[in-house]
Amino acid sequence: MSQTPDIDELTPTTAITILLGGAETTNESKVLMRVGARVGFLWQCVACREASYLERTACSHCGAPRPGAAATD
Numbered sequence: 356m357s358q359t360p361d362i363d364e365l366t367p368t369t370a371i372t373i374l375l376g377g378a379e380t381t382n383e384s385k386v387l388m389r390v391g392a393r394v395g396f397l398w399q400c401v402a403c404r405e406a407s408y409l410e411r412t413a414c415s416h417c418g419a420p421r422p423g424a425a426a427t428d
């Protein structure tokens with residue numbers, strides 16, 4: 356990408372995606388994932404600890420089901 360998107364104009368989900376993509380250290384990723392999870396855009400896979408978006412019912416990384424995805428609560 357040759358252009359840096361303006362975060363203010365993006366949806367929070369997209370903003371988190373870009374921020375995660377730009378995270379340079381594992382610690383940065385962890386912090387961003389925690390923020391994403393707290394505001395409700397991400398969940399963390401219990402198997403591989405990768406962050407996935409809420410609309411996914413399975414981990415995009417390893418395919419493990421989202422905790423509570425099968426439940427209808």
Ligand SMILES: [Zn+2]
Pocket residue numbers: 400401402403404405414415416417418419
């Ligand atoms: Zn996973």
